[in-house]
Amino acid sequence: MPLDERSTDASEHAGPTSIDTEEESDSGNHSRVDKNNNKGEKQRPPLPPRPKAGLLQSDASPNSPQSVKGLRPSLQSKPTTALSSVDIQTLSFPDGSRGTFSTPGSRLVSESVMGLSTGTSTPSGKASRAGIDMDDTTSLISYAPTLRGNGDLESLLDSGLDSPSPAWKLLSTQSEAANPFESFEYEGPSLHSFDKEFDEIEAVDTKRGNEEELLIQWKSKLKHYIILSSAGKPIYSRHGDQNLINGYIGIIQTIISFFESAKDPLLGFTAGNTRFVVVTQGPLYLFAISKLKETDAQLRAQLDALYMQILSTLTLSNLTHLFTNRPNTDLRRPLEGTETLLSSLSDTFTKGSASSLLSALECLKIRKTQRYVINNTMLKARTPNLLYGLIVAGGRLVSVARPKRHSLHPGDLQLIFNMLFEAGSVKAGGGENWIPLCLPGFNNRGYLYMYVSFISARENAENVAERPSTASSVSQEDEIAILLISAEKESFFELKEMRDDIVEQLEKNGSMDIIKKAVRVGRSSATEMVPGTPLRHFLYKSRANVQFTMPSFSPDFGSALARRKLMNLYHALHASAHAKHAHTKVIHCISTDSVSLVWTTASFEFYCIAGPNTSRAALAQGANKIIQWVKREEERLFIIGGAVF
Amino acid sequence: MADSTPKPSSSVKLVLLGEAAVGKSSLVLRFVNNDFQENKEPTIGAAFLTQKCNLPTRTIKFEIWDTAGQERFASLAPMYYRNAQSALVVYDLTKPTSLIKAKHWVAELQRQASPGIVIALVGNKLDLTNEAGASNSLGDDAESDAADGEDVDGDARKVSTAEAQSYAEEEGLLFFETSAKLGTNVTEVFTAIANAIPETSLKGIRGPGAAAAPARTEDPSRVNLTGPRDSASKEGCAC
Numbered sequence: 001m002p003l004d005e006r007s008t009d010a011s012e013h014a015g016p017t018s019i020d021t022e023e024e025s026d027s028g029n030h031s032r033v034d035k036n037n038n039k040g041e042k043q044r045p046p047l048p049p050r051p052k053a054g055l056l057q058s059d060a061s062p063n064s065p066q067s068v069k070g071l072r073p074s075l076q077s078k079p080t081t082a083l084s085s086v087d088i089q090t091l092s093f094p095d096g097s098r099g100t101f102s103t104p105g106s107r108l109v110s111e112s113v114m115g116l117s118t119g120t121s122t123p124s125g126k127a128s129r130a131g132i133d134m135d136d137t138t139s140l141i142s143y144a145p146t147l148r149g150n151g152d153l154e155s156l157l158d159s160g161l162d163s164p165s166p167a168w169k170l171l172s173t174q175s176e177a178a179n180p181f182e183s184f185e186y187e188g189p190s191l192h193s194f195d196k197e198f199d200e201i202e203a204v205d206t207k208r209g210n211e212e213e214l215l216i217q218w219k220s221k222l223k224h225y226i227i228l229s230s231a232g233k234p235i236y237s238r239h240g241d242q243n244l245i246n247g248y249i250g251i252i253q254t255i256i257s258f259f260e261s262a263k264d265p266l267l268g269f270t271a272g273n274t275r276f277v278v279v280t281q282g283p284l285y286l287f288a289i290s291k292l293k294e295t296d297a298q299l300r301a302q303l304d305a306l307y308m309q310i311l312s313t314l315t316l317s318n319l320t321h322l323f324t325n326r327p328n329t330d331l332r333r334p335l336e337g338t339e340t341l342l343s344s345l346s347d348t349f350t351k352g353s354a355s356s357l358l359s360a361l362e363c364l365k366i367r368k369t370q371r372y373v374i375n376n377t378m379l380k381a382r383t384p385n386l387l388y389g390l391i392v393a394g395g396r397l398v399s400v401a402r403p404k405r406h407s408l409h410p411g412d413l414q415l416i417f418n419m420l421f422e423a424g425s426v427k428a429g430g431g432e433n434w435i436p437l438c439l440p441g442f443n444n445r446g447y448l449y450m451y452v453s454f455i456s457a458r459e460n461a462e463n464v465a466e467r468p469s470t471a472s473s474v475s476q477e478d479e480i481a482i483l484l485i486s487a488e489k490e491s492f493f494e495l496k497e498m499r500d501d502i503v504e505q506l507e508k509n510g511s512m513d514i515i516k517k518a519v520r521v522g523r524s525s526a527t528e529m530v531p532g533t534p535l536r537h538f539l540y541k542s543r544a545n546v547q548f549t550m551p552s553f554s555p556d557f558g559s560a561l562a563r564r565k566l567m568n569l570y571h572a573l574h575a576s577a578h579a580k581h582a583h584t585k586v587i588h589c590i591s592t593d594s595v596s597l598v599w600t601t602a603s604f605e606f607y608c609i610a611g612p613n614t615s616r617a618a619l620a621q622g623a624n625k626i627i628q629w630v631k632r633e634e635e636r637l638f639i640i641g642g643a644v645f
Numbered sequence: 646m647a648d649s650t651p652k653p654s655s656s657v658k659l660v661l662l663g664e665a666a667v668g669k670s671s672l673v674l675r676f677v678n679n680d681f682q683e684n685k686e687p688t689i690g691a692a693f694l695t696q697k698c699n700l701p702t703r704t705i706k707f708e709i710w711d712t713a714g715q716e717r718f719a720s721l722a723p724m725y726y727r728n729a730q731s732a733l734v735v736y737d738l739t740k741p742t743s744l745i746k747a748k749h750w751v752a753e754l755q756r757q758a759s760p761g762i763v764i765a766l767v768g769n770k771l772d773l774t775n776e777a778g779a780s781n782s783l784g785d786d787a788e789s790d791a792a793d794g795e796d797v798d799g800d801a802r803k804v805s806t807a808e809a810q811s812y813a814e815e816e817g818l819l820f821f822e823t824s825a826k827l828g829t830n831v832t833e834v835f836t837a838i839a840n841a842i843p844e845t846s847l848k849g850i851r852g853p854g855a856a857a858a859p860a861r862t863e864d865p866s867r868v869n870l871t872g873p874r875d876s877a878s879k880e881g882c883a884c
């Protein structure tokens with residue numbers, strides 16, 4: 001059993017249900033990266049210009065547990081609540097890495113300048129030096145809207161909420177109750193093709209000579225993910241077939257390996273308004289191209305998640321084995337079928353996902369006592385070979401059963417959720433499924449086996465439970481899934497029996513109806529939580545539980561585009577709150593079509609948005625009220641402890 | 646049929662094998678839900694489904710393992726066919742390589758599976774040939790072997806009925822050409838399997854109505870009625 005072979009990766013990350021640790025785990029960051037980081041930080045000379053910032057930098061870093069533990073207590077005693085003390089200057093430096101491309105001369109930047117010998121990854125640590133040095137000299141840039149588009153990717157003042165015309169400004173000031181992003185005609189250049197982002201690009205047809213036209217389509221995509229082997233063999237590309245992008249693969253390989261061979265690995269570079277980020281993982285190069293103004297750290301986390309998906313299919317042992325035997329391996333065959341999973345993962349990032357941004361999970365809101373009953377039902381039905389048991393409803397976690405020694409890695413759960421709820425391949429089949437998969441956060445060397453069965457949450461569920469309906473007729477929001485994970489390959493019927501037992505008990509004690517009802521009701525809007533609140537949307541992450549909660553996207557962010565705009569804003573706020581030397585704990589951000597606020601303490605991260613004419617005081621008060629509401633509802637919103645055995 | 650007395654009911658374990666994308670899941674979906682999906686995603690791992698099949702004298706409950714055809718899952722296949730009483734080996738009659746793969750599966754089953762296993766060879770996607778729907782009587786009139794690709798008739802058949810059928814006869818397999826898309830011959834395959842399972846190898850299960858009526862018209866000594874349902878199904882594919 002791989003139980004004892006558990007890699008150190010897992011132990012360094014807090015699972016969503018573990019309560020004994022406060023450290024946050026970044027979905028994609030592997031321990032190797034973390035260690036390098038820590039090492040890097042130790043090796044790095046002290047940072048003279050801003051000692052205070054340096055301290056907080058470690059605090060903000062999710063990857064360095066030691067420093068977090070060292071620093072938190074003092075922070076906890078003095079959480080910042082001074083909502084009015086706004087430090088606008090820092091807004092233009094949400095992420096230190098920005099320094100690498102704010103000067104025109106540094107288009108192609110290898111960030112490994114700090115004498116790191118390994119240099120496989122330096123998410124933002126080294127680049128941040130540059131940020132610090134320029135902090136005082138360039139902060140005024142962000143005040144001057146005329147300078148936007150000057151490679152100033154992170155400036156919150158134009159954080160993807162594109163500048164409206166003067167006429168619109170006039171109009172909007174007349175409306176007190178304006179909602180965020182009301183001006184959808186004002187899709188700035190960055191998002192104007194968002195509706196075509198997920199359209200397929202046809203195959204190259206040499207007879208018709210459509211290549212040029214396809215290349216234009218290809219280049220107009222806002223986001224690309226490309227994976228290749230270090231030998232230059234294509235493995236995956238989100239857009240365009242192989243014939244179309246072969247040339248680019250060659251170029252990418254040449255560029256990356258040039259820096260590799262110089263022992264000076266390339267981490268990223270900028271061209272125009274497009275950011276390119278590289279992650280090297282053993283024999284694989286992962287490459288992200290983004291016009292969505294995400295930070296390097298955010299893009300890197302996304303690439304890490306794609307790498308996790310590859311490991312989930314192959315295991316690290318198999319991957320290493322393949323390339324040790326044949327460096328020229330074509331990985332597409334062993335990965336057959338993983339493409340759809342990689343694509344749905346990519347699209348989740350491109351659409352914007354709060355869960356992956358925060359590396360946290362969302363739970364179904366039910367009463368504490370009800371959750372207690374469900375947890376107990378799981379525990380009672382537990383069979384010997386069960387490793388993890390999960391009940392998921394409408395894409396949200398209802399209950400988790402786990403051994404005391406093992407928490408679940410958020411990155412692993414992201415892979416599972418992606419496979420079950422985004423990619424749709426499992427659900428579409430109907431019936432019950434038995435899926436071998438590797439959960440790299442748990443153990444990247446071996447396979448686990450996952451029993452999956454779906455139950456419809458709709459009224460006429462009785463017969464559907466017996467004969468699960470097919471994907472065409474049921475949306476994700478309607479589905480209740482029971483997932484039972486085991487290390488034992490042959491335990492399908494044991495777990496199937498456990499599932500039948502769970503379902504029978506849940507039906508009997510009324511929990512099933514409660515779950516179905518909660519799923520059908522869906523998330524409430526912010527106004528339903530706190531009547532009269534000016535807030536239109538928010539994210540609240542409980543750090544201790546590695547879980548988050550948010551209101552419904554409707555009515556204000558119902559469309560995919562509105563959601564992406566909202567996510568752009570959250571990404572920018574997140575970046576500023578997690579900048580290596582963010583010394584503000586509260587950031588208030590005003591833009592032409594919204595006001596927003598981020599507030600971080602030792603126990604939570606809070607992000608919210610309101611209409612453009614909301615006053616700072618109203619926003620602060622609204623935020624306070626929501627946070628009070630969350631605290632009051634905490635045991636309903638989050639799984640605290642869970643069913644531990 | 647005498648509906649007043651419940652018919653004896655037994656479960657039959659069935660496994661589907663075949664190259665990726667030949668339509669295994671689609672055949673099962675048609676059989677179980679009478680449904681079809683145009684762009685079905687590949688199966689990951691395996692799916693377990695059940696469906697009853699009513700014969701004149703008894704009810705057969707199929708316990709179906711729909712396996713993934715992708716190469717990387719091949720090593721798991723023995724787990725699913727080990728205790729199977731029947732197998733559907735599927736190929737795509739527009740894709741000759743899929744028949745080669747099917748022959749490999751047949752050979753492996755004959756070597757490794759339980760000796761009495763009933764195997765049906767199924768050529769799927771009949772709707773892509775131009776005789777689709779024209780007649781349901783298949784097999785006797787040999788196709789022209791020269792049927793190459795999507796010609797003017799839109800005939801995409803690449804494996805002739807005669808070729809597959811003579812192979813099936815040699816190996817003692819049931820043989821059908823089907824369309825999961827149109828539903829052609831799908832129930833027929835399963836019914837034929839149900840009929841071909843030797844009575845001796847049928848393990849009885851206690852159906853909902855059967856528990857109250859233990860008296861059977863069948864030879865009771867041959868039908869094991871005592872095994873509780875759970876253990877009967879569990880012992881099967883699991884171990």
Ligand SMILES: Nc1nc2c(ncn2[C@@H]2O[C@H](COP(=O)(O)OP(=O)(O)OP(=O)(O)O)[C@@H](O)[C@H]2O)c(=O)[nH]1
Pocket residue numbers: 663664665666667668669670671672682683684685686687688689712713714715769770771772773823824825826827
């Ligand atoms: N025209 C036509 N298409 C079919 C038929 N059966 C399946 N397909 C299509 O063929 C593709 C593959 O079908 P699946 O049922 O997923 O094939 P599979 O054998 O289960 O594939 P794996 O799960 O990967 O092993 C899908 O796009 C189906 O819509 C058929 O009878 N006619």
Ligand SMILES: [Mg+2]
Pocket residue numbers: 669670671686687688711712713714
């Ligand atoms: Mg399938």
